[in-house]
Amino acid sequence: MQYVQLMSQSAKSTRTASASDVPESAAGSRAAAQRLKMRRELATAAMELFATKGYEATTVDEIAAAAGVARRTFFRHFRSKEEAIFPDHDDTLIRAEAVLDAAPPHEHPLDTVCRGIKEVMRMYAASPAVSVERYRLTREVPTLREREIASVARYERLFTRYLLGHFDEHDHHDDNDDPLLAEVAASAVVTAHNHVLRRWLRAGGQGDVEAQLDHAFAIVRDTFGTGIGAGRTAGTSAPSASSVPAAVRTEGDVLVAVARTDAPLDEVMRTIERALKNNS
Structure with missing residues (x-):
């Protein structure tokens, strides 16, 4: 969706910096934030009315009025009053x-x-x-x-x-x-x-x-x-060493662990724990 208004070349050459100078991505982010803010305001108004009047007795017109907007604004954000309670x-x-x-x-x-x-x-x-x-x-x-x-x-x-x-x-x-x-x-x-x-x-x-x-x-x-990935058949190609965060092997009564330097600590610990259980 185009958020930056297009202007004539002559106007561009004479105007000073304004909101239309903002990159489209920034303008889009701002519009999204404003949209979410309005959705939350409508949701707050809806919940307050549901709590005081009851869900069935509350109308869309009342929700819009409580939020200070027109009925058509409500329907730009929600298709129904029940949808308004989940704005996020x-x-x-x-x-x-x-x-x-x-x-x-x-x-x-x-x-x-x-x-x-x-x-x-x-x-x-x-x-x-x-x-x-x-x-x-x-x-x-x-x-x-x-x-x-x-x-x-x-x-x-x-x-x-x-x-x-x-x-x-x-x-x-x-x-x-x-x-x-x-x-x-x-x-x-x-x-x-x-x-x-x-x-x-x-x-x-x-x-x-x-x-x-x-x-x-x-x-x-x-x-x-531990189960996901364990059902691979012998003919299935194994993951490369660079893609495995941690691996262990046993040498007699000693368990040797090798891990990538960027491997998550919790994944390394789980790998060691599984190996210890399997060798117990």
Whole structure:
């Protein structure tokens, strides 16, 4: 979308620096920020009205009036009043996808997915009071609950596609369970996130939610992380040494570990832990 207004050559030669001098990318970022600000203001107005008047009794016109905008402005941002209660999900989905796209090559894909879904938790944690009220409303209004479930399903599809993208989903044979593990692991990450989020919301948005999330993800990684990739057949080409973050071998009663200097410490420790368990 073009955000910078085009002007005649003569006008360009005589005008002074103005907002139209800003690069299109900067103008686009500013417009996106303004759009998100308006969406949040409409969402705040909607939640206040839902809380005081009730969901069914609240109209779009009332939401727009409470936010100080016209009805048509509301519909430029939301298709319905139930959609207005979730103003950040579209932008959060984009941020989560950006985390996946920028993942370092040596990172375990399950770790990348765990980092990606943290963007969702940060969205809720940025406004605890709003998130707690939203949670209360979604428990009381089935239409809002359905909208929330639909939003969660989008994240799960994103992470499942990412994990499946690291394996050949058509390579289904008796010795390769990677496609199955990829789908189950993606669901497990989303479920772990939602479990921690609900517990935090029920506690009124109190507590170190990110630490709780890290603990839940550690359980998911311990359960699924060692299985993904383990079903390769002998004929499948092994990853190159440069792509493996850490490797171990045993020499008698001694365990020798070799790791890349840029390998994540938690991945190195998990590799050593798995090797110790296998040799115990």
